[in-house]
Amino acid sequence: MKILFVLENYYPHIGGVETVFRNLAEGLAKKHEVTVITHLLKGAKKNEVLNGVRIKRISCMQSRYLFSFLAIPSALREAKKADIIHTTTFNGALPAWIASKIAGKKCAITVHEAWIGKWKEYTDMNFMQAAAHEFLEKLIYLLPFDKYVGVSNSTKQQLLGIGKRAEKTAAVYNSVDYNHFNPKKNNGGSVRKKYGLQKKFVCLTYGRPGPSKGIEYAVKAIPKISIPSLKFVFILSRDRQYFSKLRKLKALVSRLSIADKALFLEPVPYNELPQHIKAADCVVVPSLSEGFGYTAAEACALGVPVIATNTTSLPEVVSGKHLLVAPKNSQEIAAAVEKIYRKKYDKSPLKKFLPKENIDGYMKIYEELLRWK
Numbered sequence: 399m400k401i402l403f404v405l406e407n408y409y410p411h412i413g414g415v416e417t418v419f420r421n422l423a424e425g426l427a428k429k430h431e432v433t434v435i436t437h438l439l440k441g442a443k444k445n446e447v448l449n450g451v452r453i454k455r456i457s458c459m460q461s462r463y464l465f466s467f468l469a470i471p472s473a474l475r476e477a478k479k480a481d482i483i484h485t486t487t488f489n490g491a492l493p494a495w496i497a498s499k500i501a502g503k504k505c506a507i508t509v510h511e512a513w514i515g516k517w518k519e520y521t522d523m524n525f526m527q528a529a530a531h532e533f534l535e536k537l538i539y540l541l542p543f544d545k546y547v548g549v550s551n552s553t554k555q556q557l558l559g560i561g562k563r564a565e566k567t568a569a570v571y572n573s574v575d576y577n578h579f580n581p582k583k584n585n586g587g588s589v590r591k592k593y594g595l596q597k598k599f600v601c602l603t604y605g606r607p608g609p610s611k612g613i614e615y616a617v618k619a620i621p622k623i624s625i626p627s628l629k630f631v632f633i634l635s636r637d638r639q640y641f642s643k644l645r646k647l648k649a650l651v652s653r654l655s656i657a658d659k660a661l662f663l664e665p666v667p668y669n670e671l672p673q674h675i676k677a678a679d680c681v682v683v684p685s686l687s688e689g690f691g692y693t694a695a696e697a698c699a700l701g702v703p704v705i706a707t708n709t710t711s712l713p714e715v716v717s718g719k720h721l722l723v724a725p726k727n728s729q730e731i732a733a734a735v736e737k738i739y740r741k742k743y744d745k746s747p748l749k750k751f752l753p754k755e756n757i758d759g760y761m762k763i764y765e766e767l768l769r770w771k
Contacts, residue, residue, distance in 0.1 A: 510689035586677025
């Protein structure tokens with residue numbers, strides 16, 4: 399089978415979504431012909447073959463919005479040779495759909511979260527900004543893709559809730575690399591020593607400080623936590639789009655006079671991430687919304703207790719030692735941290751989201767679409 403991915407971001411861009419599609423593309427490339435069209439990052443090659451995946455990177459002046467238009471010619475050329483086209487929200491959707499219609503090929507779109515009606519709730523955007531983003535999201539769902547794939551049952555239900563027909567929707571969980579996030583291979587001792595955390599009770603929140611991640615509620619919980627040895631560590635993306643959010647979070651730490659209890663670390667390479675997670679006594683995931691919830695799944699895989707909000711996909715993903723709290727509730731986060739400090743938490747068998755199951759799930763969708771006339 400010849401599979402074409404049209405994705406605004408792909409390796410060397412690093413993030414949860416990019417990891418999902420890199421693992422999927424490279425897994426499929428072991429048996430199929432896989433091409434990825436993505437945007438050109440500074441320092442990356444325009445064309446290369448990486449682990450069996452042919453990658454074509456489009457120069458679009460580092461603008462994710464321009465990719466929606468500048469990727470169309472390449473997408474159309476590659477679509478004519480493909481059996482199936484696969485894209486994701488947001489800015490790869492338009493070129494993928496246009497190419498699929500002109501070339502007469504079936505096209506699936508992976509949806510991580512559907513925020514229609516939620517933009518103002520989940521972000522700090524003003525009314526006009528929220529309305530503009532909601533309008534753009536609605537435009538994507540107006541495009542008649544052949545299959546809408548949610549990355550959890552929560553996202554699938556969101557798709558059904560905005561009017562997508564049941565036969566046009568599916569759920570395929572993202573996958574986790576359990577060899578990488580292996581508790582037997584990772585030890586946080588060196589990280590604790592490096593930052594003087596040996597005698598501290600360490601809480602960790604990490605990832606992108608996007609508008610729906612609720613990081614400010616974790617910060618506001620810190621002065622409410624009655625643990626003298628507490629150190630709350632934040633490892634947050636420093637991408638340009640998050641500069642303003644990081645400044646606000648650090649200003650909040652200053653206003654609350656908790657600088658002695660909060661530690662902001664630079665982002666760490668992917669290969670070092672498990673050691674940093676393992677160095678924590680608990681991981682806090684204070685999200686307002688999650689399509690899947692990689693931080694929760696990774697921490698659970700490493701056997702670290704997790705405090706997560708009881709919203710969207712997180713109850714589906716969390717397992718092992720864990721506690722669920724209400725979104726936007728710093729008091730509940732603080733109480734949960736104190737419970738874990740006393741080793742009081744809920745326990746359940748580890749849920750595994752295996753790469754093979756992810757690949758098999760998408761292959762089933764591709765084969766189904768190719769049978770459709």
